[in-house]
Amino acid sequence: MQIDDADRRLLRHLMAEPGLTSAELAERAGLTTATCWRRLDRLRAAGILKGEEARIDWRALGWEVEVSLRFTLDKTNPRAFDEFIAAAREVPEVIEIQTFLGQTDVRLNVIARDMRHYQEIYRARILTLPHIADTDALMLVATIKESTELPV
Template sequence: MNSHPEIDETDRRILRALRRDGRLSNTKLAEQVGLSTTPCWNRVRALEERGVIEGYTALLNQQALGLPDTVIIEVTLERHDDDMLIKFGQGLSELPEVMEAYLLTGDYDYLIKVAVAGTAGYEEFLRKKLYKLPGIRHSRSTFVLRCLKRAHSVEP
């Protein structure tokens, strides 16, 4: 049995509107989804409390921050014991250039998305940061030429 109440079509309209613009006022959101303000506010609050809405954030422009290039790095570790995975994962989470990091199945242990400033920034990131983390056996990197789609959550 599902421990969470179902997400109905009204909730989905709310989620789609907030996904497009997380700064919508409750009044504008209610207008867009066809509710009055109090029921709309109650639904948003319930979605937040249930963890459907995890939070709100500002999207920052990489280029404007001086890190216009994205590199995808695949990493294999020397060992796969819990201690190594924990240390490596914690180290990755502390690197500000790392935008996303995933523990994987398959040929590589991690897939890491990193923001850098060109090949010089990439080399500096590798030498001074990534390769200082414990346990790396092998890595393979690919520069992103163009982003074709970027979504920060699934479409409800």
């Protein structure tokens, strides 16, 4: 699907302020409310606009630690990826799972209330995941840039 300048304006305003009402979004994009609604509906139908979600600051809820864990899996088992990912999905503190080509096979982002809590999660839930050949941990110190905005 091709998008035009009006679609780009809608997407830019929606990314900048996702809580805008349709009327506010239409006004800022220079469209009527009905046209805005139809365009948003078309962008959703095309899979460009996947939905709206609440972004919750887990740190504000008392989760102070974030660790990025990189895994190399034992790929002698053809089901290693599927079984590892299925088990990782069951760990509530895993907030992101990514797979890669290269030395790292899978990366998990894990959150915890504090270091003691992280150690409990790591020992009881992470080290028990199947097919781990090697792992490496990166402790998050600061997030410099975090954006879901695209240059449209």
